[in-house]
Amino acid sequence: MSSAVASKGLEGIVATSSAICWIDGDAGVLSYRGIDIHELAQHSTFEETTYLLWFGKLPNAEELAAFSAQLAAARTIHPKVIELLRSVPTDATPMQVLRTATSLLSLYDADEADSSHDANVRKSYRLTAQIAMIVALFDRIRKGKALVEADPTLSHAANFLWMLNGEKPSATATRALDIALILHADHELNASTFAARVIAATLADIHSAVTGAIGALKGPLHGGANEATMRLLYAIDKADADPVEYVKQMFAEKKKISGFGHRVYHTEDPRATHLRRMSEELGKAAGNTKWFDLSQKIEAFVKVEKKLNANVDFYSASTYTTLGIDIDLFTPIFAVSRISGWAAHVIEQHDDNRLIRPRAEYVGSPYPTAYTPIGQR
Numbered sequence: 001m002s003s004a005v006a007s008k009g010l011e012g013i014v015a016t017s018s019a020i021c022w023i024d025g026d027a028g029v030l031s032y033r034g035i036d037i038h039e040l041a042q043h044s045t046f047e048e049t050t051y052l053l054w055f056g057k058l059p060n061a062e063e064l065a066a067f068s069a070q071l072a073a074a075r076t077i078h079p080k081v082i083e084l085l086r087s088v089p090t091d092a093t094p095m096q097v098l099r100t101a102t103s104l105l106s107l108y109d110a111d112e113a114d115s116s117h118d119a120n121v122r123k124s125y126r127l128t129a130q131i132a133m134i135v136a137l138f139d140r141i142r143k144g145k146a147l148v149e150a151d152p153t154l155s156h157a158a159n160f161l162w163m164l165n166g167e168k169p170s171a172t173a174t175r176a177l178d179i180a181l182i183l184h185a186d187h188e189l190n191a192s193t194f195a196a197r198v199i200a201a202t203l204a205d206i207h208s209a210v211t212g213a214i215g216a217l218k219g220p221l222h223g224g225a226n227e228a229t230m231r232l233l234y235a236i237d238k239a240d241a242d243p244v245e246y247v248k249q250m251f252a253e254k255k256k257i258s259g260f261g262h263r264v265y266h267t268e269d270p271r272a273t274h275l276r277r278m279s280e281e282l283g284k285a286a287g288n289t290k291w292f293d294l295s296q297k298i299e300a301f302v303k304v305e306k307k308l309n310a311n312v313d314f315y316s317a318s319t320y321t322t323l324g325i326d327i328d329l330f331t332p333i334f335a336v337s338r339i340s341g342w343a344a345h346v347i348e349q350h351d352d353n354r355l356i357r358p359r360a361e362y363v364g365s366p367y368p369t370a371y372t373p374i375g376q377r
Contacts, residue, residue: 020053020344021188028267032186041274046156046181047071053186053344054124074129075150078108085138094138094332099214101134106207115205115350123206124343131339132156135332136163157181160336172285173323176278180319183271183312184334186341192216196342200349201356209346214335223331225313228258230327233294233317243297259314260302268309275315282322291318
């Protein structure tokens, strides 16, 4: 029998040391490299936040300009990857395609065989640019639309919206997505980040680690809650139902309401604070606050009825929908942001590596159990 104490789902277990992200679930604090997420959401950009995650400090103006230029210059994809995007089954989901295409990227990366610190940083630039491009390009391919060339003069958020929609986004839309990308950039050892670190700890390359992270994100218990939230809002709207009565009936039927509660936070998820505001502002700018209004009524009821707070997924649903983004792109957009955090963790893991090999509490047959010959079974 193992002497190790088991924790189902590794809840409360400290698995590694990291200088990237800190969470205080009781106080509702999330910080990147010691800087509060509220300050970053108010003042920073995705490019600046990514620099902070990778290099451990905020850049000066010259460093940020160079970083942004290098990230924009990385917006290229090998024709064979485009070929894959065109050849996948018509019913393939964006997450399936993103997982597969990310793995394929490694075959055409000049640094594929090099996992040194500098090579990992170079690959991180490319992966951050390419994952966003894959999501946008596949969406246009599956809709029979012409592909849109990347625009190196645009920010990461603006270029994604440009390649996705084929028109230059408004300043409001760009800033909303930029903030969303900042909020989703990292979240300590969540399932996908832990998966990436476990893979990186074997000294596998960063493409393998990120592909594994995307695989973990594909699971509905990690990614997908904002998709389920939006489907709920659509169902309420289609039924022309009172949102509180609709949710009350769901509770009576023991059905789960996505977008509430969190394993780590015991107060409001600090990311939800900004997404709530963004959902409202985007709705007002679009002249239609329907999705925000429905969300707000549901949030107020669930908070009183179940004592649960909205998490990052709840208002991201209405935010992305108001930006004109399809439901099945919500989780891929999570990856468009989280690649910055995944990359930071892989770099950190490779810089001071030890194979991650936890123990399991044995609960099988008592030891020793005698072997029974096949004729006596």
